[in-house]
Amino acid sequence: MESGQRFSLFRYAAPNVFYPLAGRLAPWFAAAAVGFTLIGLYLGFFVAPTDAVQGEVYRVIFIHVPAAWMSMFIYLIMAFWSAIGVVFNTRLSAMMTQALAPTGAMFCFVALWTGALWGRPTWGAYWVWDARLTSQLLLLFLYFGFMALTRAIEDPRRADKAGAILALVGAVNVPIIYFSVKWWNTLHQGASVSLTKAPSMATTMLMAMLVMAFASWAYTIAVVLWRVRSLILERERHTDWVGEVLDARGAQA
């Protein structure tokens, strides 16, 4: 931290401090996202070998799996920020939660869509009522519910707090939904990547998938930082510092 200033965890929780920081960080993450995507797609489409059983169609996993991971991670991060917001009553954490939701829903949709495209040639059906697909679909509804609730409440403070409660209730329910649906029906192939046993896929395939996972992380961070900047400007539009920022921007144009 700056010289002489005591390190404070909450320094960047102030929107006017976070706004310029987010502005400085976002382009770097965006560049990283583009870089990782290019490398990951190159590895995935040109370097990784053709799958012995599934042929070329398996290559959709380089988008499908990172998107599915990301959609679940983002809900966890939303729950994390919601808990922070409930405990410390910080405004920025609620803005982060709301900035994350659309990206999470997008990844959820991408995972479902690419899964359907993969399922048609592999399983012979675009959709099967399997545990993972179904819980992913329910996760999409949880995202929609969160976004609908926070948009329906006009007072931003109430929207923040209501959204935080909903995200936390949802986070408690996500594992319950997952295991109940798993019990209900399981057809999806088991996880190919796991931390406890050696992965059952070629190293280049794994590399490509991990690089794509990094790409989706970087993309998410960049997009969320930009979105949170807009939210900050909108929420803090009555303050002096936003006026200065907008004036400076007007002078540049």
Add this chain to the structure above:
Amino acid sequence: MLSVFLEVLRRDLLLAWRNRADVLVTLSFFTIVACLFPFGVGAEPNLLRTIAPGVLWVAALLATLLSLHRVFSQDHTDGVLEQLLLSPEPPVLWVLAKVLAHWLTTAVPLVIAAPALALLFDMTQSATGVLILSLLLGTPILSLLGGVGAALTLGLRGGGMLLALLVLPLFVPILIFGAGAVDAYLSGTGANAHLMLLGGGSLAALALAPWACAAALRIAVE
């Protein structure tokens, strides 16, 4: 402390009794939704027998959903909610009393009506028994989780649709275990596991949901 619980419970039950048409409407809704299915899928007895647990559970879920607005909206409009929140009593207590009143006036009538509907679907007597048991154990979760949703959407435009979007995904596990209990019983594996999970879910919801509900109410009234 207990006196608050009992007083709120008594008051809500009295209000429900005075507006008993509401309870009957919910019950009629439950019946009519269940009766729509044979028109949609055909009246083949074997098919009806297979889908009966799922149909009755979905109907119970929707009936609960449509009755959820009753838990808090009236008190929100006339200011009782605000007074309750201002009172020194812990909100969790009277929230629990209100949810219990909702369960007694919504779920219990559904459970009583379910055997008659099971007859329409030609369910066997013992399977009906399991269905009743699963409804008794599972519907408290619907009221408790639904109460959280109702508190979050209190006083919002389009609150009804929004409430459905919020709580229906969370109701899926209850539907799975509730309807699954009957299927498991019929297939011979026994319904114990499903019923125990429903009971455990009810206890967990009983422990956690009133707090979330009270927090949501405080936000709504602020």
